[in-house]
Every structure is written in C-alpha cells, then in structure tokens.
Amino acid sequence: MKIRIGAGLGTGTAPEEFGAAVDLLERAGVDSLWLPEAVYSPRIDPIVGLTHALARTTKLKVGTGVMVLPGRDPVLVAKQLASLAALAPKRVLPVFGLKPARDAELPLFPVPQGRRAAVFDESLRLIRALLEQEEVTFHGEFFRVEGTGLGMRPVKRLDLWLGGKAPGALRRVGRLADGWLASFLTPEEARAGREAIQEAAAEADREIEADHFGIGLIVAEDGIPDALAASIAARSDADPSRLIAGSWSAARDLLAEYVDAGLSKFVLYPAGPEPIERFVENFVEHAVPLQN
Template identity: 50%
Template sequence: MKVRIGIGTVPEAAPEPGAGLAELVEELEARRIDSIWLSDLVSAEHNTDPLIGLAYAAGRTQRLKLGTGVLVLPGRNPALVAAQLAGLAGLAPGRVLPAFGVRPALAADRTMFPVPDGRRAEVFEEALVVVRALLTEPTVTHHGEFFHLDDASVAPLPAKPLDLWLGGRAPVGMRRLGRLADGWLGSLVTPDEAADCRAQIERAAADAGREIEADHYGTNLAVAPDGCDESELAKALAQTHRRRADLDPERLVCRGWAAAREELRRFTDAGLTKFVIRPAVPVRSRRDFLDQFATELLPLQT
C-alpha cells in the first residue's frame, strides 16, 4: 500500500499579506510533496475558502494533488458543490481529493451552514448522494426530503469518478462512511482509536455490500516543530483540549519531528496510509518548516 504524506496550511508567525498560499503551493510543487489540504474555516483569519484556494493552486502547479480537509457539506447546495468539483477536476485531472465533514470545526461558523434543526446528519447523507450522482451520471433526477432535481447535470464529468472521503470519528459517522463513502480522513485521534475506526468502517461497508480500498484510510497530524514558541504551543494544546476534552491534548500533538516519525509509524501499524501534516503553531519560516518536513517525514513514504 502506498503511504502518502501531504501538507495542510502552514501559517507563519508574521505573515506577509496575500503571499501565503502562493508561496506554499509553489514550495510544495518544487519539493514534489504529494498534496495540499485546505480546511473549511470561514471565520478564521488569513483563511481561504478551500475550493477557491484549490482552484488557485491548480493553476500554479502541474502535479500537486488538491484536497479539501474537510469541506462542510450540510448547508451548502450539493449541486453547486458537485459543479465546483467537476470544474476543478477538469482543470486538474486526477488531482482532486474531496473530503467532507458534517459540521464546522469553528463554533463561530456554526450559523453559516444552516440546516433544519436536528437534521444535520440526514441533510449530509442526502447531499452526499446528490454530489456523487451528479459527478458520475450524465443527468440526475432526485426527489428526496431536502433536495429536488430534474434532469440536472454538471460538466465536464470527471474522466475517472472522484473518490469521496469523509471525516469524523463517532460510531455513527463510521457507519455512514461504510455505507456511502470511499475513504476516511480522521482528525484528533490516537493510533489505537484510528485502528478501531477502520474496523468499524470495514464492518459497516461489509454490511452494506461494499468495500473500502485498503489504502483509503488516513488522518491529520499536528506537529510542533523543534524549538517552537512554547506560549503558542500552550494555546494550541488548550484549543485541542476544547475539541477533545476526554483526552490529554499531548497525545494529539507531536512535540518535534522525532515524535512525528514515531506517531506516523504507529498510525501505519494501525492500518492508515494517508496523512496530512499541519503545524500545531505558526512557524517562523514556511520554507524552513517544509525543508524539515521533507527531510524528516518524506522518507517514510512508500
């Protein structure tokens, strides 16, 4: 199985306005790093909408893969999402890696993706069905509880169907993934939890008469580079704890590159092969961080 290691956004401690994404994608392309993954953080400072950012990255690169990590689907029009993905796949054939989530990561974004009260999961599942149908069929007629389409289509259809990955870690999400998706991109999980999530997904897929490809399991991993600002790291650990209060945040953030290497090995032993590395704190130099990443982690790819 192919182990592949990509990069999320790499914020600098003193960012130059407007230069971050351009520099990042060009540096990734030059280093032949596998992929970039942009998060859906509407209200975050210096953030770019993932689909806009990936279209921009597609125009500046030739081989870099382009992932959404993850795009919030409920609250968006799934037909427009499908059209955007089809357009992006036309610009960058074979390079688009869509991954979807149920709810925004930031509390400030919760009202920006409106759905009927208590129905977010149901909207998500139907929206995912609509996105897949539009990306694989010439015309789609769909009359569900939340979405209605008559002879709808998007163009151009991808030459090869896009694999649709999902995030999440709750058991209900793992069952959904087994029934409806093609891969899993986790976050804020330990290697043992990741192994359990994979087992849940495999059981759900088997129950649905499906099979998820063996190398379609991955996760995000936060790395605090050696010598990083301890006050910034304390903030990152506190934020991680808010999102996973049941777990010591030190278990979810790698202190240094040696710890990151060991954690990646534990994840691969757990059956994961796709990874998105994100700095846990703003870095002093984006280029230095990527140089360290290429030296320390890329040799673990197969």
C-alpha cells in the first residue's frame, strides 16, 4: 500500500495566516492539506480554502476533510469540483460527510425531514454522473437534470471519498464511494470499519482499492490536554490515548497500528494552538519518513 500523510491546520493558524501556512507546507514537501467544514469557527471555508491553496502552489494536494454534502446543490458542487480539477489536475481530494460535526450548524444544510441519508445518496450519484458524462439526464426524488452537462470533465477520474463511522455510513462508502476517511476510531475499530465497507462493496458488486482507506489523527506535543480528553470521553468509551496521539512518538506507534489494520492514508492535526512552524517541523521529522 502507498502510505501518504497529510496535514490539517489547528486553531493556532489564524485566517490571515492561512496563505503563509500553505506556502510552508508546499516548501516542506508535505503531501496534502485538509480543510474541515466548521461554519461557526475561524476556519476557512473548505472550497474557498481549496481554491486559494491550489492557486498558490504547484505540488500540494488539497482535500476537504470532511465537507457536508446534503443541503448543498449537487450540480453546483460538481461544477466547483470540475473547475478545481481543471485548474489543478490531480490535486483535488474531495471527502464528503452526512452532516456537520456541530448540531448548531445543521440548519445551515436543510433537507426534507428524515431524508438526509437519501439526499446524500442521490447527490453522490448525480455528482458522479456530471463529472464523468458529457451529457446527463437524471430523474431523482430530489434532483432533476435534463440532457445537459457541465461543459468540462476532469482529465483524470476524480475519486469521491466519504467520512462517517455509523453502520449506514460504512455501507454507503461500500456502495457509492471510492474511499473512506475516518476519524476518532481506534485501530481495532478502523479495521472493523474497513472490513464492513469491503463487505458492502462486494454486495454491490464493487471493489474499493486497498489503499483508499484512511483516518484523521490529532497529535498533541506534550500529552493529551484535559479538555480534549474530556471531549473524547463524552463521545467514545475508548481510552483517549487510542484515539489521540499524546506525542509524536505515540503518533508513530498509532500510525503503525492503523497500517496494520489496513489503512494507508492519514491526516495529522495539531491538538492545540501551537505555531504552524513547529508543527510542520515535527511533521517533517516524524511523519514524512513513514511514507513509502
């Protein structure tokens, strides 16, 4: 498997520092930058961030980790992705999720009551059709396109990855997606998730490439902060040290376990507001050598 490790930006990077952080990642030879969806926060919007980062770099890949899809118009999302792929071929990495991490943001992505999963599935199918076909006729429950296209298609097929860890989310990955980017799972849980996805893919007469499974991992410099540990304890019964790396040494150990579980794509995020320069320095020293 081809092991690749990308980076996310922490709370220590202010919006006005985003460009400089992108330049630093490019100079350091970091594989990819990942931008999560967090509307009520100082984080840059993922599509805006992708556009800016891709425009000022030539090698850095940029992904959404993850961006909410239900509640967005899939035709417009497909056009954005096709446009980015045309401007920066082979460097656009879309990952979609069912809903925002914060409940307060859920009304910003409106869908019919009780139909979020169905909208998600249909949106994915329509986006795939628009990205791959010159002319699309699509009659769905929620969206309709009649004999038209985007006027552009990616030269190289654009892989669509999904997040999520609920049983329904894992089945969706197997049925509809090209890859899986998980979060807050122990290596044992990640292995079980990968196996469930592969089983769902086989049932749908599909196959997901073996190196298209990944996970995001928060890395703390000097032990897991108490507030972060409490937050993790509220959402999982697992020992926080199995979900968050308390040091760069612990990160290496966890990454090795995830690789053994069948994962090969990783995104490392700083646990706190440490300067991006120090995070990248540690990233280059401890994470980059693990790639192959």
